Amino acid sequence: MSLTRTQVEGIAHLARLEITEAQMPVYVDSLSRIIDFVEQLAAADTEGVEPMAHPLADQVQRLRPDRVTETDRREKYQQNAPSVAAGLYLVPKVIE
Amino acid sequence: MSLHTLTVAEIAAGLKARSFSSLELTLQLLGRIERLAPQLNAFLTVTADRALDDARAADEMLARGAGGPLTGVPIAHKDIFCTDGIRTTCGSNILANFVAPYDATVVERWRTAGTVLLGKTNMDEFAMGSSNETSFYGPVMNPWDVRRVPGGSSGGSAAAVAARLAPAASGTDTGGSIRQPAALTNLTGLKPTYGRVSRYGMIAFASSLDQAGVLTRSAEDAALLLGAMAGLDERDSTSVDAPVPDYVAELATPLRGLRIGLLREFFDKGLDPQVGKCVRDAIEALRDAGATVRDLSLPSLPLSVPTYYVVAPAECSSNLSRFDGVRFGHRCEHPRDLQDLYRRSRGEGFGAEVKRRIMTGTYVLSAGYYDAYYLKAQKVRALIAADFARAFREVDVVLGPTAPTVAFELGAKTSDPITMYLNDIYTIGANLAGLPAISIPCGFVNEGGKDLPVGLQLIGPHFAESRLLSVSHQYQLLTDWHRRAPPGYD
Numbered sequence: 001m002s003l004t005r006t007q008v009e010g011i012a013h014l015a016r017l018e019i020t021e022a023q024m025p026v027y028v029d030s031l032s033r034i035i036d037f038v039e040q041l042a043a044a045d046t047e048g049v050e051p052m053a054h055p056l057a058d059q060v061q062r063l064r065p066d067r068v069t070e071t072d073r074r075e076k077y078q079q080n081a082p083s084v085a086a087g088l089y090l091v092p093k094v095i096e
Numbered sequence: 097m098s099l100h101t102l103t104v105a106e107i108a109a110g111l112k113a114r115s116f117s118s119l120e121l122t123l124q125l126l127g128r129i130e131r132l133a134p135q136l137n138a139f140l141t142v143t144a145d146r147a148l149d150d151a152r153a154a155d156e157m158l159a160r161g162a163g164g165p166l167t168g169v170p171i172a173h174k175d176i177f178c179t180d181g182i183r184t185t186c187g188s189n190i191l192a193n194f195v196a197p198y199d200a201t202v203v204e205r206w207r208t209a210g211t212v213l214l215g216k217t218n219m220d221e222f223a224m225g226s227s228n229e230t231s232f233y234g235p236v237m238n239p240w241d242v243r244r245v246p247g248g249s250s251g252g253s254a255a256a257v258a259a260r261l262a263p264a265a266s267g268t269d270t271g272g273s274i275r276q277p278a279a280l281t282n283l284t285g286l287k288p289t290y291g292r293v294s295r296y297g298m299i300a301f302a303s304s305l306d307q308a309g310v311l312t313r314s315a316e317d318a319a320l321l322l323g324a325m326a327g328l329d330e331r332d333s334t335s336v337d338a339p340v341p342d343y344v345a346e347l348a349t350p351l352r353g354l355r356i357g358l359l360r361e362f363f364d365k366g367l368d369p370q371v372g373k374c375v376r377d378a379i380e381a382l383r384d385a386g387a388t389v390r391d392l393s394l395p396s397l398p399l400s401v402p403t404y405y406v407v408a409p410a411e412c413s414s415n416l417s418r419f420d421g422v423r424f425g426h427r428c429e430h431p432r433d434l435q436d437l438y439r440r441s442r443g444e445g446f447g448a449e450v451k452r453r454i455m456t457g458t459y460v461l462s463a464g465y466y467d468a469y470y471l472k473a474q475k476v477r478a479l480i481a482a483d484f485a486r487a488f489r490e491v492d493v494v495l496g497p498t499a500p501t502v503a504f505e506l507g508a509k510t511s512d513p514i515t516m517y518l519n520d521i522y523t524i525g526a527n528l529a530g531l532p533a534i535s536i537p538c539g540f541v542n543e544g545g546k547d548l549p550v551g552l553q554l555i556g557p558h559f560a561e562s563r564l565l566s567v568s569h570q571y572q573l574l575t576d577w578h579r580r581a582p583p584g585y586d
Contacts, residue, residue, distance in 0.1 A: 008455070015413060015458040016420075016435070017451055018443030027452065030513050034456050037514050038402040038469060044476050051474035052481060054304055054334075055290040055530020056558065062333060076197045082427035089422050092431050 002032045099124050100260040101586065104317035107263060108165040111158055118158070118168030122151035122212050125170050129214065129261050132585065136237045136246075138255040140175045141183050142215040150212040157210065166324055167210030172265040174253050175216040176223055177203050177308075178297040186299045187221040187231040187249075190419050190426045190445025200297025201329045202266055202308050209324040214262050218252030221447045222416065223273055223301045225249050226519040229510055230449040237506070238281060239582040241546040244503040247277030247519075253311050254281040259585040264312045264321055268298060270305045271404055272498075272523025275535035278311055279498035279551020282537045282580060284568060285311045286318045289558050290530035291336035293322075294329030302411035303334075305404075305527045314578055315536065315568035319343035322561060341562050349566040352386030355491040361397040362496030362522050362553075374539030374550040375497045381574055382495075382567075392494065394483035399476050400524045401517055406460050406473035407528070412450075413457025419445060452513065481529040488557040493567060497522055498535040498551035502543060526555050534564045537577035549577075 003011075008028045012019045019027055074087060083090040099121045102110065110116055126144050133139045147170065154168035178184050178196035180203075185191045199207065207213070220230040228236040228251025236251040238244040239259040246255045250267030254277035257265050267274040269287035278285025286309045293308040300306060310321045323343045329335040358379065363372060383389050421427040421441025428444055431437035446454070460469035487494055499519060509516045526533035538552035552571075556564045572578050 003459075011455045011458050011462070014462065015451075015454050016417075016438040016442055017446070017454060018439040019451070020443075023448075026448075027455065030452055031455055031459070033512070033514055034405060034452070035459065037517075038406050038460075038473070041399060041402050041406065041472050041476055042468070044396070044399055044472075044479065046472065046475035046479065049475040049478050051471055052478035053474060055481070055528070056336065059291065059334070059336065062330075062337075064330070073197065077423075080194055080197070080424035082421065082425075091422055092433050092437055094434055 003028060003035060100128055101581065102263060103314050104169055104263050104312060104320055105314065107169050108320070111168045118151040118154040118212060119148065121168070122147050122170050122214070125214060125262060132259055133256070133261055135242065136239060136255045136259060137218055137234050138236055138252045138259065138261060139172070139215045140185055140218050140233055140252065143182060143213050146182070147212050147214050154210050154212060163210050165320060166206070168212060169210070170212040170214050170262060171206060172214045172217050172253060172256050172262040173203060174219050174250050174265065174267050176219060176268050176299045177266060178299070179203050179213070179216065182216065184216065184299070185233070187219040187233065188446065188450070189232040190442070192232070192426065194424055198297060201294035201331065202325050203297065205325050206321070217256050217265055220249035220251065221450050222299070222412070223249040223268055223270055224412070224449050224453055226272065226276060226516055227509065228252065229506065230447055232447055235506055238503045239585050240281065240503065240548055241544070244505050244548070245280070247280035247499070247503065249273040250277050250311060254278060254283055257283055257311050257313060258582060260581060264310060264317055266308060267311050268306055268308050269527065270301050270408060271527050272520040274309045274311060275498050275523050275533060275551065275553060276520060278535040280503040280549065282549035282578065283311050283313060284315050284318050284537070284578060285309065285535045286322060286561070286564070287526065287533050288322060288326065288561055289532045291334050292326050292532070292559065292561065294332040294335045296329055296331040300415040302408040303415060304411060305408060315534070315565050315572055316344065316347060318534070319347055319565045319569070338559060343562055343565055346562040347566050347569040349563070350386070351382060351567065351570045354382070354387040354493070354567060356382060356387050356389045357392040357487055357491035357494040358389060359397065359494050359496050360391055360393045366500045366518070366521065367497060368501045368541070370541040371497055371501060371550050374541065375552055378538040378552045378571070379495065382571060385570065385574060390491065392487050392491065394480070394487060396476065396479040396483045397525050400480055400528055401521055403473045403476045403480065403528060404524045405456065405517060406469050407477060409453040409457035410461050410470050411457070413454045413461065416450070416454055477528050480525055484525065484529045484531060492556070492563060494555045496553055498553040502541050502548035502550060522553060531558060532556050532561045532564055534568055536568045536571065537580070539577055
């Protein structure tokens with residue numbers, strides 16, 4: 001199945017990825033090939049098969065007491081942020 | 097005294113006997129890294145000062161008669177592992193200036209064991225690649241032939257250990273990223289059972305497949321290092337609460353009586369005949385040593401590559417949504433608004449293969465396609481896991497080649513993603529089923545006047561790392577393929 005340019009633009013929008021004009025045909029082509037390739041799964045007989053989301057079937061999510069275990073390391077973490085002020089992450093104005 | 101050729105076990109013995117100090121060894125390796133690493137592009141960050149500090153601290157411990165077998169042993173980490181206070185890029189431009197604020201559990205455990213950190217190794221961007229050519233920081237060259245790839249995604253770790261720049265390095269394996277580079281560079285590469293080693297602080301690609309492991313020059317070294325990284329970690333909810341065996345003690349288990357299954361699907365038309373011959377010779381050696389061999393078929397296995405290329409991109413598209421240009425990582429210049437900030441920061445920060453996989457994942461998870469692709473792939477994944485489970489009722493390990501060919505030339509497979517994806521045709525099954533698997537050296541093929549290594553892959557049932565390591569160790573007692581060093585790096 002071939003993907004159209006419009007479809008790929010839609011996917012790029014959903015994924016919040018800017019794709020340049022020049023690169024768009026490359027993605028249309030390679031994504032179409034990948035989707036074609038994975039299409040062969042359709043032929044597999046999976047009637048009655050439970051989907052597998054985790055490789056170890058008998059694993060259960062561990063629970064722990066609802067207590068604070070982390071210390072406040074905001075300052076250290078924010079050293080990696082592109083823009084902060086007064087302990088807050090700055091982004092362009094969202095509401096005009 | 098030349099120390100760079102020593103294995104981890106030999107280093108441990110030498111340090112204990114005070115034949116040399118960790119500082120002497122570390123200085124020699126740092127010298128080699130300075131001289132030889134640039135031509136291979138194996139390291140992204142060399143932590144020389146930290147290495148010298150670690151080595152001095154280790155020597156003090158050893159002088160007091162304290163420390164364990166890994167105290168003073170130099171290692172390198174794949175740049176996917178967070179290292180407190182040290183740049184951690186994951187091979188990506190989006191993390192070019194990211195200084196990790198904490199240690200990954202693997203890093204912390206090896207550090208507690210007394211290892212010396214030499215640096216961070218190059219890798220495919222976000223571990224997405226099979227040739228180390230998707231790294232933003234340039235490809236890694238294979239020390240066996242610098243015109244060829246070292247495999248990926250743990251290509252820098254593989255090149256560093258093969259070139260005797262480090263005795264061992266960490267790696268991660270989502271679809272073959274430890275085993276395939278190990279095969280292409282003549283190393284022992286172990287991917288443990290899913291959940292055996294904590295993923296905390298290991299930058300996520302596909303969370304139901306990712307697993308940390310090790311690249312070494314012997315199975316004995318892999319046993320030593322796995323013991324120091326495995327085990328329950330409360331900070332990773334998928335980490336398994338199962339006792340960690342003494343992997344080194346169990347290396348002595350003899351081969352006699354071992355039941356080996358040969359997967360018919362691993363000896364397909366895509367397998368290079370010369371690679372196949374090396375693998376068959378290795379099987380004969382194991383049979384001569386008392387193992388029994390039988391043919392097996394896993395009918396769903398040929399679907400493992402398409403299954404993987406739905407599941408892994410789906411998980412990656414979700415995991416990589418955290419890179420938003422707000423909290424860490426690259427931010428574009430002068431964003432017009434928040435949407436523009438997201439789109440351009442991510443568009444500029446991620447390379448082509450990462451973008452391709454994010455978009456594949458976004459598509460297969462999107463409304464209207466979820467059932468046909470993602471849910472379908474999860475069902476086929478269950479079929480593949482069931483095939484393996486059936487096989488392990490009849491045999492102790494399954495065996496085959498690690499990769500269909502020896503190392504290929506740089507650029508040979510970059511134009512078509514599918515051609516590149518098919519490199520992992522023999523390794524992906526173990527990830528989908530969460531099984532432990534190992535690649536060990538089993539011979540060479542001469543191409544273009546160069547001897548190029550071939551890897552033998554063993555896959556075991558869940559938590560059978562001891563068995564994989566003991567079979568590999570016993571094979572390595574019978575053969576010396578694993579001792580061969582690339583010309584110019586011996």
